[in-house]
Amino acid sequence: MTRTIKLSDGKVIPAIGWGNGTGGLFGNHDPAVENGIAALKAGIYHIDTAECYKTEEATAEAIKQAGVKREDIWVTTKSLSGIDEIRSNVNQRIKLLGFKPDLLLLHFPTVPKEGTTSEFWTQFEDLVYDGTLEGVSLGVSNFRPQDLEAVLKVARIKPVVNQLEYHPYVLEHIQPVLDISEKNNIVIESFGLLTPILRHPTGGPLKAVLEKIAQRLSKDTGKDIDIATVLTLWTIQKGVVAVTSSRNPDNLKKFKDIDELPDLKPEEVKEIEQVGRKIHFRHYKGHMSKDFPNPDLPEDI
Numbered sequence: 001m002t003r004t005i006k007l008s009d010g011k012v013i014p015a016i017g018w019g020n021g022t023g024g025l026f027g028n029h030d031p032a033v034e035n036g037i038a039a040l041k042a043g044i045y046h047i048d049t050a051e052c053y054k055t056e057e058a059t060a061e062a063i064k065q066a067g068v069k070r071e072d073i074w075v076t077t078k079s080l081s082g083i084d085e086i087r088s089n090v091n092q093r094i095k096l097l098g099f100k101p102d103l104l105l106l107h108f109p110t111v112p113k114e115g116t117t118s119e120f121w122t123q124f125e126d127l128v129y130d131g132t133l134e135g136v137s138l139g140v141s142n143f144r145p146q147d148l149e150a151v152l153k154v155a156r157i158k159p160v161v162n163q164l165e166y167h168p169y170v171l172e173h174i175q176p177v178l179d180i181s182e183k184n185n186i187v188i189e190s191f192g193l194l195t196p197i198l199r200h201p202t203g204g205p206l207k208a209v210l211e212k213i214a215q216r217l218s219k220d221t222g223k224d225i226d227i228a229t230v231l232t233l234w235t236i237q238k239g240v241v242a243v244t245s246s247r248n249p250d251n252l253k254k255f256k257d258i259d260e261l262p263d264l265k266p267e268e269v270k271e272i273e274q275v276g277r278k279i280h281f282r283h284y285k286g287h288m289s290k291d292f293p294n295p296d297l298p299e300d301i
Contacts, residue, residue, distance in 0.1 A: 168276020
């Protein structure tokens with residue numbers, strides 16, 4: 001079984017993806033090639049790359065060297081194009097990959113000049129209609145409520161996803177984003193999903209909850225289930241695509257093995273969310289709080 005999530009355009013995306021944002025420049029010993037091969041051999045058939053990662057060529061090379069069929073792999077890339085060079089930028093994404101991606105995202109709403117997000121999206125759509133991006137799904141990344149509204153105001157093709165930092169400790173802040181997304185059938189993709197356990201100084205109030213659930217799952221399945229697995233399961237059960245950037249082969253296998261695990265109990269999913277909403281802790285600060293204030297919550301309790 002492979003866990004999947006259906007997009008609004010009818011496509012089905014693997015619920016677990018591997019991001020190669022740590023690859024660096026393309027070359028025979030590029031870690032994005034080596035790690036991409038490891039992810040594919042672990043059974044993760046969803047690679048998330050981007051223009052600014054400089055790993056699009058490495059993505060194609062990893063698929064080739066892993067000996068898997070391109071049509072079996074979901075590939076997402078992201079554009080940093082300005083409004084005046086959209087067509088050439090998109091063609092460069094396709095050239096470096098050697099094929100059309102399954103999903104193309106506008107990486108940041110701050111890339112188009114302020115006030116031109118709507119116009120940018122219209123030009124993005126035109127590339128679908130003229131055949132340049134025929135068969136490619138369109139989405140966004142790091143979009144706040146006002147950014148989504150600007151696109152949806154003019155959209156002939158609605159974004160199918162919004163990729164952003166998503167985990168229990170940012171839920172209270174991004175609730176308006178989640179509301180707009182639900183209303184418009186926009187799937188959330190998560191990066192930084194393990195922030196509560198990897199980057200929070202203490203793990204916060206969520207740590208004990210995750211440990212309790214991990215113990216229960218370990219007992220029920222006879223497997224050694226860790227808290228990272230629990231948090232990833234929670235993410236997927238919330239209907240969110242979970243993107244990991246792990247380079248550890250053992251961890252990659254754990255991520256793939258999530259496909260075979262039973263779901264968390266409904267009360268466990270609810271408890272993780274309720275506890276997470278008690279604090280606010282974001283790792284990737286960026287622009288997300290600009291004109292979209294953080295909630296008045298502590299970083300720990």
